[in-house]
Amino acid sequence: MAKTRPNNTPKLALAVLASAPFAWLVYLIALEIAQPTSGLGPEPAEGLLHYLGEWSMIMLLVAFSITPVRRMFKQPLLARSRRMMGLFAFAYVALHLLAYIVLYVESSWQLLLEDFVERTYITAGIAGFCGLLVMAVTSTMGWRRRLGQNWLRLHKVIYLVVPLALLHLIWLRKDGFGDIALYILWFAILLGERVYQVRTSRSTAT
Numbered sequence: 001m002a003k004t005r006p007n008n009t010p011k012l013a014l015a016v017l018a019s020a021p022f023a024w025l026v027y028l029i030a031l032e033i034a035q036p037t038s039g040l041g042p043e044p045a046e047g048l049l050h051y052l053g054e055w056s057m058i059m060l061l062v063a064f065s066i067t068p069v070r071r072m073f074k075q076p077l078l079a080r081s082r083r084m085m086g087l088f089a090f091a092y093v094a095l096h097l098l099a100y101i102v103l104y105v106e107s108s109w110q111l112l113l114e115d116f117v118e119r120t121y122i123t124a125g126i127a128g129f130c131g132l133l134v135m136a137v138t139s140t141m142g143w144r145r146r147l148g149q150n151w152l153r154l155h156k157v158i159y160l161v162v163p164l165a166l167l168h169l170i171w172l173r174k175d176g177f178g179d180i181a182l183y184i185l186w187f188a189i190l191l192g193e194r195v196y197q198v199r200t201s202r203s204t205a206t
Contacts, residue, residue: 008080010075010077010078010081011077011080011081011084014081014084014085015084015088018059018062018084018085018088019088021051021055021092022092025048025051025052027039028040028051029048032044045099045103045104048099048103049096049099049100049103049104052092052095052096052099053096053169054179055092056089056092056093056095056096056165057165057166057169057183059085059088059089059092059093060089060093060161060162060165061162061183061186061187061190062085062089063082063085063086063088063089063158064158064162064187064190065186065190066078066079066081066082066085067079067082067194068190068193068194071193071197072193083139086135086136086139087136087139089132090132090133090135090136093128093129093132093165094129097125097126097129120167120171121167121168121169121171121172122168124164124165124167124168124171125164125165125168127164128160128161128162128164128165128168131157131158131160131161131164132161134154134157135154135155135157135158135161138151138154138155159191162187163187166180166183166184166187169183
């Protein structure tokens with residue numbers, strides 16, 4: 001009997017959607033090169049950093065949403081997209097950090113260290129990136145087999161990464177907190193769903 005091929009349509013659709021902001025950024029950069037300030041605004045460096053930061057936050061929350069959405073809508077196929085969306089989130093955060101290092105501290109490790117120590121929003125942001133880096137490096141099946149149950153414990157660091165990203169945004173922002181409120185609400189709903197699932201599974205087991 002021939003094996004049934006897995007349906008990769010949801011995963012492909014998510015990959016296309018997750019790539020769209022990057023494609024749009026390439027377009028904005030092309031506009032900026034052709035006509036300064038037409039793509040990224042009057043402060044291109046700030047515009048680039050802000051754009052990547054916003055999409056980093058959104059991608060983190062989308063990746064964090066995969067498991068609850070899979071459970072709520074009974075879509076097991078989404079489970080195969082969890083690692084991919086996590087890597088997309090990591091890629092956007094890495095680009096955000098790279099833009100900051102190149103454009104703001106001009107690749108100076110001394111200035112980066114000073115910012116990390118003196119600016120709380122930089123401390124939170126880099127700490128969150130380090131957590132994502134560990135998750136990205138250990139996301140392969142090889143690492144999962146090597147770490148066993150410790151792999152699940154290690155990847156619970158996402159519960160720290162998202163709050164750190166939110167703190168980074170809150171401490172950085174001076175006004176206009178509407179989008180941050182939406183992000184916090186989004187995270188709270190996802191966290192509430194997880195707490196509900198844990199309590200339900202415990203009550204069923206007793």
